Amino acid sequence: MLDLLNLLIPNVMSNLNSMWIAFLQTIQMVFFAGLISAIFGVFFGTVMVVTRQGGIMECKPVWWVLDKVVNLFRCIPFLIMAIAMAPVTRMIVGTSIHVIGAIPPLVVATVPFFSRQIESSLLEVDPGLIEASQAMGDSPMQTIFRVYLKESIPGIIRGSSITLIALIGYTTISGMLGAGGLGDYALNHGYFRYKDDVTLFVIFILLLITTLIQSFSDFFCKKTTH
């Protein structure tokens, strides 16, 4: 087995440690940026649903501003956003490199994306359920938690997995800007040194992670759909 790996991916095996560090950095970026984005994404996604016209807490100005801001951020390519907001990043976390410096741009890019995912999941909730909830005397907060969020769990899971996969894509770009991780590893250990096996191995790992996320998502979707 070891012989086989040495043969297939010699340049990965010869420096396993840097591969492992890169992997952990990616995981760290995904985990922290994902966690923070999840909170903001659910919040903004829900606000966009309830404040829109005909929503349970209709408030056109709030909806309008959020909608436009989300669109604005979604049309900026991640690389450009990360560069452009470097000063802001330094203000927030003190540096624009390393894992910590990657988190703010990752969050800023992921939140609008995830908000839209949440928004579209919640919009799929049958308006009849909202009506029933209101007729039963629920407050707007109860309607949000007991109907909108609870009844769209499968959609939220699906949206989360799509977002997570997109987020992993962003982290590889962060890697090029000094955050480390698998993107940086593939670039600096593979591409610049003409070691193709390193690049291929990174692809393999990303494929593995993506498949894993997809399978978890499918499994939980199925479990929560009745």
Next chain:
Amino acid sequence: MIELKHVTKTFASKEKDVHACKDVSLTIHDGDIYGIIGFSGAGKSTLVRCINLLERPTSGEVIIDGVDITKLSEKELRKVRKKIGMIFQHFNLMPSRTVAQNIAYPLKGSGLSKQEINKKVDDLLELVDLKEKKDAYPSQLSGGQKQRVAIARSLASDPTVLLCDEATSALDPQTTQSILNLLKEVNKKLNLTIVLITHEMAVIKSICNQVAVMENGSIVEQSNIYDLFANPKQQVTKNFVMTTSSMNKLYEMIESNSPLIQVKENEKLILLNYANNNADKALISEVSRNFSVDTSIVFGNLEVIDHRPLGSLAIIIGGESVNVDAAIQYFESYGVKVEVLK
């Protein structure tokens, strides 16, 4: 008691305003099963949604047990809503929750303990006859079963009023009847006031005691169920009444000159409209005997509405024309409305 006073609801849109309800006033007494019938777009749903303020009237008052609920704060309104159950055409059960969880939904935050909630859910399941489906999900139920769950859910917070918006429109006739029977049962058992919206006169006929007919956003006719069927005044009402009677067959026969209703010389085809209690007197045989006329029944539609008989009978009556006229007068003297058709 529910009183709507001059309730108007206008939906403003860019092209033109839609007047869904126009100056609607009506009174629904405790224990009534109050039917509101009208064609699609008449404004029935809008009107019933005004009763629990899912739709806020543009103007007018909605008075429930003496309180104008349009003046209440959101919080007070939510309290009132808990005492007004509602069921829908498409059931609106929460798909991620089991039958038991759906029924328990309105009980959250009611201060009941877990055991008390369980007990209540079991009692309600018993009432709607769905005990074995307790842990099923809505997707595993038939339409009729879903509506039963919806009824149980709407009764969980011990409401005094139940609003039904086309609650049987998605169901087949047999299931419809069983749901209507259940509604009748809860009306009696719990002294629940029921407001029922429908476009089917058969539904009205089978359970309502008061009816309002709605057209283009206005109530055009309002009366108790018997008078509505015995004495419809507006054309819409007449059309609705017709839909549940087989009398239109008679008119078809007259139009097509059917051999079944050919009248010879000295004969007349007359239509007798019975109402109230004159249906139990042996009028036809009496008339033949006392006025020496021949009568033959060619068509009839007899039914009992609100425990009172109501019917129409088409007969061919023959004999000396003086006798025939006297016979007709005799019918009329007993309150039977006589219409000479031919």
